[in-house]
Amino acid sequence: MTTTSAITEPETTRTAPTSSVTSTILSFLSHQYLVVVVAVAFIVVGLIKPSFFGAGNIQNILFETAFVGIAACGMVLLITAGLLDLSVAGVIAVSAIAVGTVLPYTNIGMAILLAVVIGAILGLVNGLLVTYVKIAPFIATLGTLYLFLGASFIWTGGKVVTVTSSNFRALTTDSIGFLPYPFLTLIVLAVLTYSLLYRTSFGRTLRAMGSNQRAAELAGMRVNQSKVVVFMVAGACFALAGVFMAGRLSSAEANMATGIEMGVIAAVVVGGTSLRGGRGTVFGTVIGAMLFAVLSKSLNMLGVSSYWQYIVTGAVLVIAVAVGARRRSAAEVRGAG
């Protein structure tokens, strides 16, 4: 406060930094909160069932985290921009089948590249439908989900494409220490996603249009263009997840990821990103993915019976978020409709 601050007593200027620090700490904690939940769950289960701490199980958890997490990196961009994509399972199937089909003829690099390109192209389809045909993302991508699945079934004639290349399987399922490659990939991807969202003007456009599309347009931002691009980026992420899943299943087929979209969106939302757009937490998303993985592994390791697993999973979810919601409620955004 320059001109006016001449007459304001310094108080405002003093309180500003200190309390803004506390507020940032608060909001930081409210995000960390989920980490605490995951950590506690992990330790408690481990104490009850020591084999839970075994490298095998930890890897198992990290694998699951990676598949959902990698896809969720794409999804968090979309949701931040006020968009949504339900066609995840379709994109994964098509691109994984593509990998499986071409692997015998090309090297792994090319195969993976192809998958990612295909993912981007399918994303392009979604983007065009939403942006220029102006179909609500929910319906447009629900439609393309069916389209892509149908395409996969027809392509494979409903048969399975087995992934024989042991190198490919190694590349997609091996680990450094107890950290599987897909998980390391997730870490890298998450960092990239964060930078894209908060360091680039593209990311700024995404957050702006998620926050107030009308205002973003009038500010001269390339809203339409960015919509299409973000769908393509997301498609590429889904495809990458598909590549790793194909490796783990050593096969690819239309049903390989059915229903995954809910898990992916859930990871994003549980991570603290609002479906209303404007803001996205990438770190939270990764933690969200991890929460679900830890949860499902815990229930199996504790031998919780199938039907009760449905109930416990839901209950834990509600409780975890409910407690978090109380803390976060302060950090609501004013003027956001």
Next chain:
Amino acid sequence: MPAMLAVENIVQQYPGVRALKGVSLALDAGRVLALVGENGAGKSTLIRILAGIEQPVEGRLLLRGESLQLANSAESQAAGISVVSQEFRLVPQLSIADNIMLGHELTSGGVVRAGHTRARVQELLSTLGLDLNPDRLVSSLTTGDQQMVEIARALSRDFDVLIMDEPTAALNRAEIGRLHGIVRRLAAQGKAIMYVSHHLDEVFDLCDEVAVLRDGSLVHRSETGALDEQALVEHMLGRKPQTFERAVDAAATGKDPRLVVDGLRVGGFDEPFSLSVGAGEIVGLAGLVGSGRGELTRALFGDRAALAGRISIDGVPVQVRSVHAAITAGIYMLSEDRKSEGILPHLDVTENTMVSRDPKSVSGWRRLVPSRRSERAVFERLRGELSIRVPHGGQLIGNLSGGNQQKVLLGRALQSGCRVLLLNEPTRGVDVGAKLEIYQLIRRLAAQGVAVIVSSSDAPELTAISDRCLVYLAGRQTAELAGPDITEDNIVGASVGQVAVGGTHA
């Protein structure tokens, strides 16, 4: 007898901001109290507390001497307090009638009585001089009309205390006159009224008393008669205001035309628009609701389809099929609708100012990956120039006071590096001190050769800054005023259809 409504030692604290530092104030029945102060002084905060929207961290409320707890706005309304808030609380998807009666619908057995409601609303609207169809969706109203509906909404309840937060910010002179009439009548009926405005003439014209907030503290209170505008401004700013004399830039008007609009037809208006603005010239657009000022600027900015006509900049014809096309052609527009077409609530103030930043002003890859340091620096500069009151550049814009939000958006426009700048209601809700600084900035920008169009319902504003002033009436240009002819009376006269005879009027 005790005051109708009183607050004692009210303190309100937001993260990073102490908005109210122990304010005590009383409203008496039958009197109109003006509450004035710089942007961010704490006026709306105090009002949000009286409306039950926020609860203070300290202090207490007294209604007729009885202490009063307000947990939510329902309780405030029940206590007989009715509020016109600065940011409209309208629901775009509902009709005018539904919005006005929202929360106190006329029903029988839960069913809304459409007939009664329409009649009731119709009557309210006509006292405000509005003949809008009550069934119209609010989303289709201009800002001006929305402001009137927001006012009608406050009047539709029965109340003892009426609190109006900048009710006239979006109104033109005729509407203001009518509103004042109503306020006087209500005061005569013994209502206690608090009236917030940055138009000091209103304060002296309408209000019995004036209270001045500065940086969260009450620094002055007296009968309006007891002081003059000069003194009042000094109380508000805590210093002498620098004066802004209108330097009629003879050169500017002479300069060759930068923007030329020829026969631009806009849907809903029978006559096409034609005008030309010279480089470095500031042209004002005046007119009542429905004048088409809004549509004209939107059409020039590619936001509303132009059905026919030519636009050229520096002699080069330009197609403005989209907003982006307009911007690449060197045109930029500031919308009059701060909330729904301006602010990006999830972004901090720095980012909000940078979203339209001129790409040419940053080097190659920095356009893709903006430098936070340079952006922070630029924002700090603007914050000084526009005296934006905000604890730090990382503050979310939604947490700023209305006027400060307006300043941020203006800063955004200044960053656009455009050749033609279209400003709709540029100083809506901005305090007197900052207003002058903003006029200086606009002038400086013009001096750099930018062609500026200022569309405003605030006649004094137009007289203050425009080199030339075009007055519209239902899409027809009724007058072109220049130099000494640019007077409030001429503007108002022409905007209701009398051709101005020189400067000699009333």
Next chain:
Amino acid sequence: SDEATAGGAATEFVKQDPLVIGYSVYDLQNPYWQAWSAGVKAAAEENGATVVVADQKSSQQEQVSGSLDLINQGISALIVTPVQPSALPATIDAAHDAQIPVVIGDIGTAGDYDAYVLSNNYNGGEQAAQYLIDLAGTSTESKKVGVIELHAGSVVGEERVAGFKDALAEDTRFEVVASLSGEDTVDGGYAAAQDMLSANPDLDIIYAANDASAVGAQRALETAGKSVADGFTLIGFDGNDDALALIEDGLMSATIAQDPYGQGEAAVKTALALLDGKDPEFSDADTKTVFFPVTVVTKETVADFTAGRENR
């Protein structure tokens, strides 16, 4: 599969104490698989072993990671009923690294498995067709047939339909006029049958690839005013209790009964044999298969069949 035998021979299995058997099951929402795991539990109990179950919930991911969960908690033997057979190899390798034998239960196989308890789905389809042919006897009148498939991409579903269609193709009296997916569920079967009947009001026969969809189809017949009593033929697949009840009441013609419970028992016995280095008594040694026949159950045979089930 000869490389399977080799690998199988190479691995040394260890029987831990306490003796725990892991069962990774397709989906416990389905009565068929409930019966399967009931069989597994019963047989384990007899042999002083305990069972831990991981439900794949019809998810291929869960199949892999659920199986690993079992391996990761020190089981002695693993039984897997895979949603996706092709996804088995990785699991099997992991098990073998931990010296755990892997028995595949139904559906299909891949990789270096140690035993396969097979319910012959293709043959089941053939038997359904044969049942129709026998039923028709010498009559020459042609019959319209509707087929209700399992969900798109279901391995067993395709075998059951293929076996049925192939066998029926030879007899010119039968014409398959409709073939729709019943999504393995009652409501799916209902919708499919509903629409078949609207499209072909003169339909004579419906063959449903599992009992859930058959039960739905039966209800659709009722609604369309048709019934087995006056000459319509409705065949299911699985031998679930509710289907058997319908057959008893004469509302359904027949079901191709599998023996999920028995398969579960057999899977455990085989696993234990492998652990003890005894002969698993394969029906077919090269493919390491314990072969499980399927039988046609009709109104005539249903009583004995259910009785047979009770006595265990």
Next chain:
Amino acid sequence: MLDTSKAQLDAVASIEHEREESARRGARAARRQSLLQKLGIIVPFALVLLAGIVLVPSFLSASNITNMLVNGAILAITAYGMTMVIALRGIDLSVGSSQAVAACVVAVSVNAWGLVPGILSGIAAAIVLGLLNGVIVTKFRVPAFIATLATLGIYRGVALLFTDGAPVMITDTAFRSIATSSLFGIPVPFILSVLVGAGFWFVLEKMRFGKHLVAVGGSPESATDSGINVKRIQLIAYIAAGATAGLAGVLLASQLGSVNGSLSTGLELQAIAVVVLGGTSMAGGRGNIVGTFLASLLLAMINAGLNLLNVPSFYQYIALGVLLVFALSVDSAQRAAVRRVFEGRVA
């Protein structure tokens, strides 16, 4: 300076004229708004209907018409509640599971206590589940998406535990005939869906609750500041969603005569789809019951049509996808056209 000068008097006098001008334009804009909202689904609906009649053999057969009406009706009833929830910016992912619970409870209790108590307890169960959703959303401030995603799992588990995973046959023939019988040749479920739909329409369009619901969905801040009890509105909407899912569950149970814990898996996507197809915006503030009703019938027509044509399941995926996209692209095309007309350009 704001003395009532001549100019101002004139201003006040001649302002009426300006108002007419602007009112004219505004009224036109208002018409455009509502037209765009209502029109939505009708055109694709008509097109698909026409295609069905022309291309699909026995599309108009009595049995097929009945099937489409009944299946459409059952989906529509579920979707009514969903329409309300989405209109106030919420979502209910648990409808499928709630419906399963309701269906199972109905089955068991009809067998135990007979028709009426059975039906009542079934719907009651669903209402409780809806209430629980509402409480989690309003009291514990859990985002609707997560809250109902969680209860989607919980309720599914409850349904499976309640039936022990086994199918439940319904013996009561009176109950079994509800969904299959008709009044004056019109299937009972369809009549029900029309009545319930009319009820929801009335509440949304004509009652205070409806206005408040739109306010909460359209602008929560405004709603709260207007003294509306937002949480109460939300609670009621989630209860309604549970109730309609339950009612549909009862009809489903009656239709199938046999139920199990896995019933209606994945129903949430279908329900949301028809709501959005019907023109209710997921951004909240706009609920279109008529649209939901038509969209449900549209989906029923599509599914039946594809089956009647005996389209193999692989290709049904493609066809369904194309038709969904097509339906809404027609919608947006017509929006564009209408907009052009109003902006004075040639359509």
